[in-house]
Amino acid sequence: MSKGFFALVLCAQTVVGQKFAAFDAAVSSSVYSSKSFAAELAVAESSGYWCSVGHHAPGDVVSWTGEFNSRRQISGVQLRWSYAPAEVKVLTSADGGNFEEAAAWRRIARAEPSFEETVMFARPVAAKAVMVLMRGPKPWGYFGLAHAAALSGSASFMLVSGAPSREEQCAVAGPKGLRAEACLGAMVAGEGKEIFSLSEDGQLKTQGGQCLGLRSGGLVFRTCAAGQGAWEVTADGQVKQGGVCLMLSGERVEAVDCGEAAALGSDKFFQVAVTAQDPAAVVAVQSMGSLLKASVERQRKLMARLQALLPRLASCKSSSLKGLSPRVEFSLAAAGQSASGVNLGQKIGERFGPGVGEANSVLLESAKVLKTVAAAAR
Structure with missing residues (x-):
């Protein structure tokens, strides 16, 4: 399927009641620029973000610490990465000075630099500060956070x-x-x-x-x-x-x-x-998937009929094909677009729609037929 296929439907979800506790201040052990990329920029929703100095060695550990004015009961931390590390670990402190492990080192498998993830703690803790430890630079070379917030109250999880x-x-x-x-x-x-x-x-x-x-x-x-x-x-x-x-x-x-x-x-x-799960969104995806399956089947039948008529093209007068070429070339260009899609789109398409393989097959067959027609129209 094309990039982003079905992804918008899944975004139509409703929040199930997760509460967040905003940090009041932040510090970091490394900062690219204290004016443009300060640690505090990851506390509030804004267009800015905290960024480390970069060029870290594989064993270097960089910290970003969010601080509360008073102790809060929290169960995890939500991180919106600008530049994700290879591994992350989270510590908490009840007094703002003495830290203990709340979540052990965990590998981040995602390949893109920017995304959102939530690290849950083993149990709710009283914290005045939360320290996020990062190590293992990826190709972009920096660590960066666009936003960080603590989770308060109970939460659903995978x-x-x-x-x-x-x-x-x-x-x-x-x-x-x-x-x-x-x-x-x-x-x-x-x-x-x-x-x-x-x-x-x-x-x-x-x-x-x-x-x-x-x-x-x-x-x-x-x-x-x-x-x-x-x-x-x-x-x-x-x-x-x-x-x-x-x-x-x-x-x-x-x-x-x-x-x-x-x-x-x-x-x-x-x-x-x-933080969000809406079964109604699946109904919408199923409906769209049914329509797409029907569209692919209709396209397959039309291409089969056109394929059967190809041997008769030679007997057609050139004037009858005049003016067809531009429209055919446009269709051919559309059919030749990449249908690799993204992993989420592929998964959704394979479960509810015609699937990437089936759609690719129809698109490629259509491209071959249209190419033949386009050649005859010249």
Whole structure:
């Protein structure tokens, strides 16, 4: 599909109640210019942004710290990158001077320099300052933040696996417990099965109101009730209940001994806040997808009819084709446009529409037929 295909439809979402706490001031350990790229520019919504001095060595760690005038109860931090690092870690301080780890080092897999992400903490904390640590410069060479704000109150989130994978894998609720699925695919489905929350007593809940529990060493979803066992998401990314941790195992998410899970290296899951989810948007996408499928099918039939008539072109008088060439060339140019699209657009198109492969096939066949007609029209 063409770039941005379907992406606008998914933007028609409604905020589900996430609250933000704005920082009152900010400092940084590195700044390109204190006048034009100061740390404070990432505190308020503006056209400016904080930027580091750049040219950092692979092991260099740069910090940006947001400060509150008084202590606030927060559960994470939302970061809008101008120049993202390779890795990020978050510390919090209850007194503004002594910091402790709230979220361990995590790799940023996205390739573009600018995007928005949310880092969730293992548990809500009282903080007077939040320090964002960055390391690992990417091709652009700088670290930069356009805006940063703390999350206050409870939040819905996805559990994204820290295990290496071609596509980021998310824990998704299924009929037999948890399964692993590509995060983009789960999001595009619009069913909300990848969205969870923690109740006040620590139970891991789905959007449908069921809670994740342990039964005979396996994972099950059941009606939430007191005393079923609390889950904890630790600062280093383990999701655990007692000595049992979640672990990615192929296409499944299993419950195993935490020591065994850590040894295998598939025990890390990072919370990614979900601030918007609207099932109605999926209905709109499904409707548009049906129209596009019908359009592609109609185009295929028209091209088949035209293909069948091509042998008769030689018998047509040149005057009957006069004036056709410009219109054909315009159609040929349109058909020859890149249909690679972006990953999100591809995912949406493949699930609800004709899909990139099918659309490309029709476009290329149309281009061949139109090229033949254009040649005869000259």
